[in-house]
Amino acid sequence: MEFVTSMAGSYPRPDWFKLHLKKQEGSQKGVAGLIDDRYVKALKQVLDEQDKAQIQLKTDGQLLWHNMLCHLCYKIEGFAPGGLIRFYDNNMYYQKPRVESELKRKNSIILSEYLKARESGHDIKPVLSCYTLTKLSSNSFYSSDDDFLQALASVLNQEARDLADAGARVIQVDEPALLSADKEGLEIAKKAFEVLVKDVDASFVLSTYYADASKAFAELLEFPVQGIGLDFVEGKDINLKLIKEHGLDLDLQAGVVDARTTRMEDPANVSKLVSEITKAVDSDRLYVCPNMGLEYLPYVKAAQKLSVLSDSIRGGVLR
Amino acid sequence: MKNKLLPTTVVGSHPKPKWLNHLIVEFEQGNLDKGVMESAFNDSVRAVVKVQELAGLDIFWDGEMRREEMTSYFAENIDGFTVYGPVRVWGNNYYKKPAITGELRYRDEFSLSDYRFLSSLTDRGIKVPLTGPYTIVDWSFNEHYNTKEDAVYALAEVINEELKALVAAGADFIQIDDPAISTHVDELEVAKKSVEIATKGVKAYIGLHICYGDYSKLYPQVLDFPVDQLDFELANKNFEDIKIFREHDFTKDIGFGCVDVHTKRVESVAEIKENITKSFEMVEPKQVYVDPDCGVKLLSPQKAFEKLKNMCDAAEELREEL
Ligand SMILES: [Zn+2]
Numbered sequence: 118m119e120f121v122t123s124m125a126g127s128y129p130r131p132d133w134f135k136l137h138l139k140k141q142e143g144s145q146k147g148v149a150g151l152i153d154d155r156y157v158k159a160l161k162q163v164l165d166e167q168d169k170a171q172i173q174l175k176t177d178g179q180l181l182w183h184n185m186l187c188h189l190c191y192k193i194e195g196f197a198p199g200g201l202i203r204f205y206d207n208n209m210y211y212q213k214p215r216v217e218s219e220l221k222r223k224n225s226i227i228l229s230e231y232l233k234a235r236e237s238g239h240d241i242k243p244v245l246s247c248y249t250l251t252k253l254s255s256n257s258f259y260s261s262d263d264d265f266l267q268a269l270a271s272v273l274n275q276e277a278r279d280l281a282d283a284g285a286r287v288i289q290v291d292e293p294a295l296l297s298a299d300k301e302g303l304e305i306a307k308k309a310f311e312v313l314v315k316d317v318d319a320s321f322v323l324s325t326y327y328a329d330a331s332k333a334f335a336e337l338l339e340f341p342v343q344g345i346g347l348d349f350v351e352g353k354d355i356n357l358k359l360i361k362e363h364g365l366d367l368d369l370q371a372g373v374v375d376a377r378t379t380r381m382e383d384p385a386n387v388s389k390l391v392s393e394i395t396k397a398v399d400s401d402r403l404y405v406c407p408n409m410g411l412e413y414l415p416y417v418k419a420a421q422k423l424s425v426l427s428d429s430i431r432g433g434v435l436r
Numbered sequence: 437m438k439n440k441l442l443p444t445t446v447v448g449s450h451p452k453p454k455w456l457n458h459l460i461v462e463f464e465q466g467n468l469d470k471g472v473m474e475s476a477f478n479d480s481v482r483a484v485v486k487v488q489e490l491a492g493l494d495i496f497w498d499g500e501m502r503r504e505e506m507t508s509y510f511a512e513n514i515d516g517f518t519v520y521g522p523v524r525v526w527g528n529n530y531y532k533k534p535a536i537t538g539e540l541r542y543r544d545e546f547s548l549s550d551y552r553f554l555s556s557l558t559d560r561g562i563k564v565p566l567t568g569p570y571t572i573v574d575w576s577f578n579e580h581y582n583t584k585e586d587a588v589y590a591l592a593e594v595i596n597e598e599l600k601a602l603v604a605a606g607a608d609f610i611q612i613d614d615p616a617i618s619t620h621v622d623e624l625e626v627a628k629k630s631v632e633i634a635t636k637g638v639k640a641y642i643g644l645h646i647c648y649g650d651y652s653k654l655y656p657q658v659l660d661f662p663v664d665q666l667d668f669e670l671a672n673k674n675f676e677d678i679k680i681f682r683e684h685d686f687t688k689d690i691g692f693g694c695v696d697v698h699t700k701r702v703e704s705v706a707e708i709k710e711n712i713t714k715s716f717e718m719v720e721p722k723q724v725y726v727d728p729d730c731g732v733k734l735l736s737p738q739k740a741f742e743k744l745k746n747m748c749d750a751a752e753e754l755r756e757e758l
Contacts, residue, residue: 135528138528415533
């Protein structure tokens with residue numbers, strides 16, 4: 118049993134930090150949260166929670182992100198915020214980003230947060246998003262989806278290089294939208310990934326969730342990444358079938374507990390699921406994690422979810 | 437229930453007075469006793485009633501001064517719910533997302549005293565809006581029931597009990613707010629059955645308010661819901677949805693959202709008149725109730741008043757012309 122326990126992305130903000138951000142941003146409209154001593158305290162708190170739950174590959178919890186998209190977009194020149202729109206089938210909304218001019222990386226995007234998290238000495242995985250970000254934005258500048266995607270990939274490539282130089286050994290790219298992409302979408306996304314990973318000294322995990330990967334699995338295996346993330350909660354049966362039938366010569370980030378409900382899984386069942394997965398994937402190529410970021414949960418429930426994950430591995434049938 | 441053409445009403449919420457928001461914070465921090473808080477709520481309802489009188493509305497509600505949100509208010513008053521803490525809606529905005537942790541059971545009234553208090557303040561018509569069981573469950577975690585349907589139907593029974601109590605106390609117009617319906621059109625049957633259960637044996641005029649979403653995906657099926665009125669937002673989408681509704685005979689009354697609550701711009705009387713007139717492309721004037729797209733709570737008190745006033749003036753002028 119050599120697999121790694123990991124986080125999938127976001128962690129709910131501690132309640133006191135929510136109030137702090139609200140105050141800070143209320144008084145300086147449009148200013149994203151700052152990396153100050155309050156932030157460092159909140160970061161330490163969520164890293165400690167992950168540590169307590171024996172999560173090995175951690176994230177910074179994306180504590181300054183207002184949602185999955187805007188935090189990346191608004192640091193890239195060329196994007197502007199649009200109207201509020203529902204994020205998938207969640208009761209959660211984001212400001213639909215709009216491309217208004219050529220995309221440029223004027224400053225780093227998440228690098229300073231990554232560097233701050235690294236100071237803790239923990240192994241930290243940064244999270245980006247590429248194809249999905251373009252699918253959920255509106256574009257009136259680039260003449261085609263392909264051009265838009267290539268431009269974004271090239272901006273993110275510069276960021277990824279810096280992240281790798283700063284010590285990131287795994288970079289996660291969230292791509293739920295690829296699960297419903299058509300052939301052409303998968304094709305241009307693959308091209309974009311070639312740009313995204315170019316000369317980056319880190320391994321990439323393409324992470325999917327909200328559904329099974331039946332419509333995209335064969336194509337995803339051809340992407341220039343070292344790992345893929347599959348949702349074994351919302352797409353459990355089909356994703357199990359896919360990895361058993363196709364085999365998987367990649368790292369697998371397996372989402373095995375449900376990040377969208379406060380109902381706690383029985384660790385024995387999670388443990389069974391993980392051993393099912395290890396029938397198809399070498400356990401030393403396996404990362405087990407929640408099926409997506411934990412920000413859908415109230416703060417107190419996030420740590421409990423992670424404990425279910427680690428309990429299922431410690432006390433489960435795998436031992 | 438209607439005794440005049442084009443009756444004007446609200447969807448439910450009204451902006452809270454600034455002083456009330458201050459007092460709520462003080463109360464939550466334990467700096468205010470319950471009696472003072474209660475009298476503040478009552479005074480704010482009196483103020484809302486006055487505003488609705490001045491605007492000229494025909495059918496009132498209390499502006500939901502006591503409700504912070506559409507979900508947790510009900511959850512906190514029904515057995516079986518637990519609230520663990522806030523969950524993000526967007527940016528720095530959170531809501532107390534409840535979790536169903538046990539059998540859902542009626543505990544005590546959760547709108548009856550609001551209704552009684554309001555009816556002591558006015559002789560106008562009253563509409564009691566309640567969030568529908570489908571939406572409350574959709575916006576909650578479910579730890580207890582095996583399926584979402586089971587939870588929805590159990591909650592519908594609880595709400596049915598409250599609706600019967602309201603009718604016994606004299607309420608004759610109930611509105612079920614179900615914005616989540618348009619976000620999961622694949623579960624339309626579940627939502628419909630929940631409304632059936634919730635309204636069973638309830639002898640009142642029933643409206644169903646659905647905002648957001650693509651109406652083409654739930655129309656005409658939504659005509660089969662056991663309600664008297666469908667209340668839709670139309671202004672926000674430039675009345676384009678009338679096309680959808682015209683495709684089938686609109687067999688219910690319509691609550692015709694003719695004022696946009698998402699813009700601060702106050703529509704003129706002439707503009708709103710023209711908006712209301714658009715409803716006649718899909719129904720007879722006698723089927724039309726005039727209201728804003730949704731609750732007006734996110735507007736400033738002044739803008740909310742101006743919009744309601746112009747809406748009522750527009751309806752009045754049209755009434756004279758018809
Ligand atoms: Zn509404």
